[in-house]
Amino acid sequence: MAPPIALTREITPAITQCELTHLARAPIDLGCARLQHAEYERTLATLGCEVRRLPAAPEMADSVFIEDTAIVFDELAIVTRPGAVSRRLETTAVADALAAFRTLHGIVAPAIADGGDVLVAGRRVFVGVSTRTNRDAVAQMRRVLVPVGYRVDEVAVTGCLHLKSAVTALDDDVLLINRGWVDAAVFTGFELVDIDPAEPYAANALRVGGSIVFPSEFPRTGDAIRSRGFDVRAVPAGELAKAEGAVTCCSLILR
């Protein structure tokens, strides 16, 4: 079987002008961010991915956070219409790169959507309604995904930027969650692993094959995931965290 492809995108120096919603602006060390990003890419390669890095879009401050521009399924991909106006042009290059691999469907106005709000676990798709994603987008995704066998549920997001700041999938049946930011009752039927209360930003984990790419800044939650039997690969992710980015945000994985 062909190896999974991980699409990533180079960090632009304009990252210092990134969008911020819940964090105060802190200086971002571009060199450090790039080193950490390279280590992230190396980890994806170690896990068997063929990493394809798209060039930076110099004037698009947040373009490294490629996850927000598309949602990739085995059957198709959905190109988003990002909620932040400053991010709308990021999708063009990503759509061009994805077109070789998937049939593309676009989110269109008045819908807005960020990929960070879309959690996929098996045939279940949870879409966070947030400042970046609205109910029109949920309806548009449902129209595309239900015919190919997915169930799409809407989830309210409060207290954090995206749904996947609050909950991500460790496998098809197990979710990592910060119950303070999302209502756990939505996920009935799933096994839930709680983040450590001292690490509120730790609910964002990236699943690659059978392994979990996870920020080294959250060792307690990392240990909790490990103790559930998962192979955890710790990567430093602190610099882009200042831009409100986490590990899922920096790649699109095509199986």
Ligand code: CIR
């Ligand atoms: C933004 O506010 O759009 C960026 N500064 C951070 C985006 C992070 N993306 C993600 O969580 N999927």
